[in-house]
Amino acid sequence: NAGVTQTPKFQVLKTGQSMTLQCAQDMNHEYMSWYRQDPGMGLRLIHYSVGAGITDQGEVPNGYNVSRSTTEDFPLRLLSAAPSQTSVYFCASSPRLAGGPRETQYFGPGTRLLVL
């Protein structure tokens, strides 16, 4: 299994440009999520999905869109990039377990995004 993969690894954008960060997992996990990591802030949840066709907002959703057309893929779209979106972005997945969380999320390697 490849686990959770993310592309690209690095990206430089100009303010106002749009782009899509790709995330895929091959573990048949129902739950997928996107985080951003900024210095001193830990990881903050942007959007998440509990299954194909179902998405919801996390703590910091503004400026980002997501969709989940398949179990495997969960792309994150920046519609009009801003310097405040300069960050490291992590995608994660986990199985959805009845009775509460018992298993960790599996993280992708991250995407470093710089918005000029």
Place this chain on the structure above:
Amino acid sequence: AQKITQTQPGMFVQEKEAVTLDCTYDTSDPSYGLFWYKQPSSGEMIFLIYQGSYDQQNATEGRYSLNFQKARKSANLVISASQLGDSAMYFCAMSGSNTGNQFYFGTGTSLTVIP
């Protein structure tokens, strides 16, 4: 709402010594899980250890153990016999039964192991 607090921005430990990284949490969920992750300078998130809120015993994984004190809402990570490779950022996280699989992270502790 869930909240995770890590009050130690940076910690130093001598090689081969033990170190405790603090984590406190706040939740109203009746069932929840607590997790610790390591993030080395290379950037990947590495899962270390998990503690369920109804687990009777503290979790252990090799040199890692979790000192879980439910009444005090703390879930401290203990690393025994520190190694130079333990130098990294460490994040505490939790996920609750009422919030599905959403994870909430603390701000992290930077650990430096001194030879």
